[in-house]
Amino acid sequence: MNLKFPIYMDYHATTPVDPRVIETMLPYFNDKFGNAASRSHSYGWTAEEAVNVARERIAALIGAKNPKEIVFTSGATESDNVAIKGVAEFYKEKGNHIITTQIEHKAVLDTCKRLEKEGYEVTYLSVGPDGLVDPDDVKKAITDKTILVSVMLANNEVGTVQPIAEIGKITRERGVLLHSDAVQGIGKVPFDVESFNVDLASITAHKMYGPKGVGALYVRRSKPRVRITAQMDGGGHEFGMRSGTLNVPGIVGFGKAAEIMKEEGPAEAARLLGLRNRLLAGLEKNLDAIKVNGHPDKRLPGNLNVSFSFVEGEALMMAIKDIACSSGSACTSASLEPSYVLHAMGIGDDIAHSSIRFGLGRWTTEEEVDFAVDLVSTKVKKLRDMSPLYEMHKEGIDLASVQWAAH
Amino acid sequence: MAYSEKLIEHYENPRNVGTLDKNDDDVGTGLVGAPACGDVMRLQIKVSDEGVIEDAKFKTFGCGSAIASSSLATEWLKGKTIDQADTIKNSMIAEELNLPPVKIHCSVLAEDAIKSAIADYRAKQAAKRAMK
Numbered sequence: 001m002n003l004k005f006p007i008y009m010d011y012h013a014t015t016p017v018d019p020r021v022i023e024t025m026l027p028y029f030n031d032k033f034g035n036a037a038s039r040s041h042s043y044g045w046t047a048e049e050a051v052n053v054a055r056e057r058i059a060a061l062i063g064a065k066n067p068k069e070i071v072f073t074s075g076a077t078e079s080d081n082v083a084i085k086g087v088a089e090f091y092k093e094k095g096n097h098i099i100t101t102q103i104e105h106k107a108v109l110d111t112c113k114r115l116e117k118e119g120y121e122v123t124y125l126s127v128g129p130d131g132l133v134d135p136d137d138v139k140k141a142i143t144d145k146t147i148l149v150s151v152m153l154a155n156n157e158v159g160t161v162q163p164i165a166e167i168g169k170i171t172r173e174r175g176v177l178l179h180s181d182a183v184q185g186i187g188k189v190p191f192d193v194e195s196f197n198v199d200l201a202s203i204t205a206h207k208m209y210g211p212k213g214v215g216a217l218y219v220r221r222s223k224p225r226v227r228i229t230a231q232m233d234g235g236g237h238e239f240g241m242r243s244g245t246l247n248v249p250g251i252v253g254f255g256k257a258a259e260i261m262k263e264e265g266p267a268e269a270a271r272l273l274g275l276r277n278r279l280l281a282g283l284e285k286n287l288d289a290i291k292v293n294g295h296p297d298k299r300l301p302g303n304l305n306v307s308f309s310f311v312e313g314e315a316l317m318m319a320i321k322d323i324a325c326s327s328g329s330a331c332t333s334a335s336l337e338p339s340y341v342l343h344a345m346g347i348g349d350d351i352a353h354s355s356i357r358f359g360l361g362r363w364t365t366e367e368e369v370d371f372a373v374d375l376v377s378t379k380v381k382k383l384r385d386m387s388p389l390y391e392m393h394k395e396g397i398d399l400a401s402v403q404w405a406a407h
Numbered sequence: 408m409a410y411s412e413k414l415i416e417h418y419e420n421p422r423n424v425g426t427l428d429k430n431d432d433d434v435g436t437g438l439v440g441a442p443a444c445g446d447v448m449r450l451q452i453k454v455s456d457e458g459v460i461e462d463a464k465f466k467t468f469g470c471g472s473a474i475a476s477s478s479l480a481t482e483w484l485k486g487k488t489i490d491q492a493d494t495i496k497n498s499m500i501a502e503e504l505n506l507p508p509v510k511i512h513c514s515v516l517a518e519d520a521i522k523s524a525i526a527d528y529r530a531k532q533a534a535k536r537a538m539k
Contacts, residue, residue: 312445314470318418329445329470338445350442386424386474388449388466389442404441 006324007368011207011302011361012156012184013326017253018209018362024256025211028249036246037237047248054255058216061258062182062201063192066221071238072251075215076183079202080107080150082242083179083217086228087148087200088115091177095145101125101133102344103160104152107202108181112150121145130295131160131345139170148177153201154185157328157341157357158294159303161189168197177226183207187261188269188300193218199226205250209362210257214250217241268362273301275360275369280304282373287380289393293328293342293355302360307351308376310390311383316356319379323372328355350399410471411505417475422482425464427451432535435528437520446473446513450520452484452492454528460484460492465520472510476500476517484521489528495521 008016028050036051038044055067064070073079088098100112102124112122123141127133133151142149149171154161164180171178179200182191186203193201204215219241220226234243283290289309305328308316313329328339329352338352358372384390389399410418429436433454440447446469453462463481467474479500484492500506500514 310468312469312473315418315474318415318471348443349445353442353445386421386466387468388438388447389468391426391466399442404443404447405439 003368003371005322007322007371009323009325009358009360009364009368009372011359011364012159012300012357013359014206014212015209015361016363017206017211018257018260020260021210021253021256025249025253028252032248034248036248037235047246050252050255051246051248054251054258057255057258057262058203061187061262062203062218063194064218065194068239069193069218069221071217071219071241072246072254073215073217073242074213074247075206076105076181076202076204077107077215078242079204079215079217080105080179080181081111082228082231083200083202083219084108084111084148084150085115085231086241087177087179087226088120089229090227091147095143095147097121097123097143097145098148098150099123099125099138099141099146100150101127101152101162103127103131103155103157103341104150105156105181105183108150108152127160127344129346130298131155131158131293131341132295132298133162133167135163135166135170138167139174142170142174142176146174146176148179150179150181152184153180153182153191154189154300154303155294155341156184157339158305158345159184159300160294161185161298161300164191164198165196171199172197177224184300187258187265188272188302193220199224200228205254205257208257208261210254211250214247214254216254269301272360272364275364275366276301276304276358278366279358279360279369279373280306282370283376286373286377289390291351293345293347293351302364304358304360306356306358307347307354308356308380309351309354310387310393311380312353313355315383316354316376316379319383320372320375322375323358325359326357328357329353409507414472414475414504414506417478417504418471421465421474421478423462423464423478423485424466426466427453427462427464432531433528435524435526435531437523437525437527439519439523440469440516442468445469446516448473448477448516448520450477450480450517450524452524452528454489458488458490460487460489469513469516470510472504472506472513473516475504476506476513477520479503480517480521489525492521493525 034043034047036047059067177199199220201218206212293305313327342352463484465477497514497518
């Protein structure tokens with residue numbers, strides 16, 4: 001066995017930078033250090049040229065027709081903020097209603113909450129037990145005041161992939177803009193801004209084997225031409241939508257990561273799906289009473305969110321500390337609240353407390369998956385042996401019928 | 408979260424995991440907490456005719472702190488009289504395991520479990536005397 005501990009299975013949180021990406025970035029820290037906004041010498045031109053290559057590569061990855069539709073930011077949180085606040089501000093004469101979902105990333109939800117305080121109306125659509133948004137619900141929620149619909153491409157916790165193309169058909173027909181936080185899904189599941197009718201999309205480099213601290217916002221330039229009010233004032237960089245000197249090495253790395261993703265993404269997705277199936281099959285073979293959270297098929301290939309009933313998530317993570325993963329358990333969050341995503345899916349708090357999210361990625365191996373299956377199975381059994389709930393379950397007691405003293 | 412060595416030691420090698428016969432007159436059982444809250448503790452004591460706790464067992468669904476708190480509680484209970492056991496406070500458990508502030512509720516639950524087991528034992532004994 002040649003395993004490096006802890007085994008990284010948290011690829012939804014972040015990814016290591018691909019060595020090919022690092023290599024591409026390096027010259028832009030010293031030899032080619034110019035400011036992409038410097039128009040008077042070759043240092044600046046070289047940097048600008050490199051940024052434009054990155055723009056083209058990222059545009060190609062998401063199917064954007066014009067590289068100028070890619071606006072570089074500091075990451076997806078900023079992209080979400082600029083997209084939603086920028087649209088809300090620019091189109092406020094047209095309407096004040098925004099539609100989103102209950103399972104969005106906090107960068108979307110908290111931005112919407114801020115806008116509510118400023119007088120905007122926000123509809124937070126519920127999702128099904130599999131985490132799917134019903135396009136029909138989007139259709140019904142649109143009013144003549146609606147200016148924007150924001151639905152994520154894939155959920156970061158349960159990996160459910162949303163029917164963006166169907167939603168895009170509706171928003172285009174109704175003349176409402178569509179934003180998608182596409183961070184988790186880019187390069188892993190099909191996404192094409194043209195055929196999906198997406199008008200704005202947030203993406204980030206560090207979830208696709210690029211560096212942290214650089215992201216992008218796709219802003220459609222034609223049919224329709226989307227306008228946003230800049231949220232950062234300054235030198236008017238990025239076509240006036242995002243001032244601030246460009247992070248050239250980061251952008252170069254982002255571009256390289258996008259190029260690799262475009263070439264290798266489909267094959268990688270197939271490989272990860274195989275590994276995920278292997279992980280789940282192994283766990284199901286060894287353990288009873290486990291439940292996959294999220295849609296069985298419409299999900300990110302590298303995502304497995306699974307609840308081990310009668311075992312608490314944080315205790316399990318302590319027991320499997322040779323694997324770096326995460327849990328929807330309240331005990332692992334600063335707020336002491338279980339996952340709001342699982343809650344929105346109608347999953348009981350007891351199941352949420354027992355959930356573990358495995359995120360597989362580019363360097364996950366079969367050997368690592370097999371190690372995880374063995375370790376998790378052993379530790380779940382050990383913890384169940386000390387769980388009063390598992391004992392009651394085995395005795396045939398319906399835990400839902402017990403009068404628990406909530407505390 | 409950074410846990411004390413003692414807590415991790417109890418979590419990794421929990422003492423007295425198991426089940427006593429809850430129908431035995433000499434056994435008191437406390438079941439506290441709720442699955443939806445993320446922790447359920449079942450603590451059992453077996454009391455001798457002299458009123459001394461001769462055995463204690465637990466099973467806990469909960470985080471590492473909850474498991475360690477209940478493990479420590481059973482260790483402390485063994486050999487104590489019922490009255491001595493009644494004086495165990497959550498603060499003593501929290502201090503011994505150096506629980507972080509967000510985990511204090513685990514020690515509260517352990518104290519509740521002790522109190523609940525003692526109450527169950529006393530109720531059984533009272534019922535037994537009433538039968539005589």
